[in-house]
Amino acid sequence: MATTTTESVTTADRRRRGGAAPRLQAGTTGTRRRSRRLDPLFLAFLLPTLVLFTLAITLPAVMGIVLSFTNSVGFGEFRFTGLTNYIAVFSDPAILQAYLFTIGFSLVTVIVVNAVAFLLAIALTSKIRGKIALRGVFVLPMVISGIVIAYVFSFLFANSLPALATSIGFAPLEQSILANPDLAWVAIVIVTAWQAIPSTLLIYIAGVLSIPGEVYEAAALDGASSWRQLISITAPLTAGYILINLVIGFKNFLNSYDIIVGLTDGGPGTSTTSVAMSIFKGFNGGDYAYQMANATIFFVIAVVIAVIQLRATRGKAAL
Numbered sequence: 001m002a003t004t005t006t007e008s009v010t011t012a013d014r015r016r017r018g019g020a021a022p023r024l025q026a027g028t029t030g031t032r033r034r035s036r037r038l039d040p041l042f043l044a045f046l047l048p049t050l051v052l053f054t055l056a057i058t059l060p061a062v063m064g065i066v067l068s069f070t071n072s073v074g075f076g077e078f079r080f081t082g083l084t085n086y087i088a089v090f091s092d093p094a095i096l097q098a099y100l101f102t103i104g105f106s107l108v109t110v111i112v113v114n115a116v117a118f119l120l121a122i123a124l125t126s127k128i129r130g131k132i133a134l135r136g137v138f139v140l141p142m143v144i145s146g147i148v149i150a151y152v153f154s155f156l157f158a159n160s161l162p163a164l165a166t167s168i169g170f171a172p173l174e175q176s177i178l179a180n181p182d183l184a185w186v187a188i189v190i191v192t193a194w195q196a197i198p199s200t201l202l203i204y205i206a207g208v209l210s211i212p213g214e215v216y217e218a219a220a221l222d223g224a225s226s227w228r229q230l231i232s233i234t235a236p237l238t239a240g241y242i243l244i245n246l247v248i249g250f251k252n253f254l255n256s257y258d259i260i261v262g263l264t265d266g267g268p269g270t271s272t273t274s275v276a277m278s279i280f281k282g283f284n285g286g287d288y289a290y291q292m293a294n295a296t297i298f299f300v301i302a303v304v305i306a307v308i309q310l311r312a313t314r315g316k317a318a319l
Contacts, residue, residue, distance in 0.1 A: 085293035121204030142198035150262025207241035
């Protein structure tokens with residue numbers, strides 16, 4: 001009798017489980033089907049943006065890559081010349097000099113920007129008076145046009161700084177450093193960093209503020225100095241932010257154009273000519289297809305850096 005009762009209960013349980021499973025599966029399938037349907041409002045916002053992006057970015061880029069294999073001057077008839085333009089780019093000393101300057105300038109600037117911004121973030125998140133107001137002051141350069149900043153600093157480097165150096169008898173700066181082929185790049189680094197520090201600073205402030213205060217309290221109880229806390233706590237816990245700023249900053253500095261044009265216009269001579277400047281000057285000089293090959297190479301370099309960025313930041317929970 002007991003055995004019969006147990007079998008009946010087991011059979012009933014199996015029936016209940018077996019009957020519930022199809023209903024759950026049907027509900028899950030229905031939910032998946034509904035989730036696959038695109039909202040018409042989503043398409044209404046996506047399609048115009050996609051069309052504009054294709055017409056303004058994708059299509060010109062594809063046309064430019066195609067024309068880089070021709071002898072086109074930007075208009076009129078042309079014929080395909082194969083890899084002639086690319087071979088010429090790699091053997092052109094002026095183009096190679098532009099790449100060396102751009103990469104060197106980007107490396108130096110990204111180090112200066114991140115070092116200064118990180119130290120400022122530490123200072124502006126510490127217990128000091130008026131730190132909120134100071135944050136606003138340091139962010140101001142971010143909203144000013146690069147060409148305006150370049151013209152202001154050009155006047156300072158050409159007039160104010162030499163006058164000050166002359167008054168104190170400091171001979172190396174009595175002449176404008178913008179006219180010195182060996183020092184003009186320093187002025188470009190200073191001005192570019194002055195404009196780029198605010199955006200980098202904001203990211204670092206967010207990173208520092210994300211660190212729990214209890215960590216610093218525990219370190220202080222253990223006798224850790226401020227320097228030890230910076231090295232052992234702040235720097236490791238903001239490593240994701242540092243990595244992101246380094247990669248994004250370097251990629252942005254590779255495209256520097258307006259500040260260089262406003263300060264030196266690529267001079268003295270061609271000592272501060274960047275890759276972007278060489279491309280635009282080539283367009284105006286009739287070397288359209290040749291500079292399109294240069295731009296294609298530059299695009300490939302930017303894509304490689306973007307891939308490195310994605311791989312380096314994968315799994316980082318910085319932002």
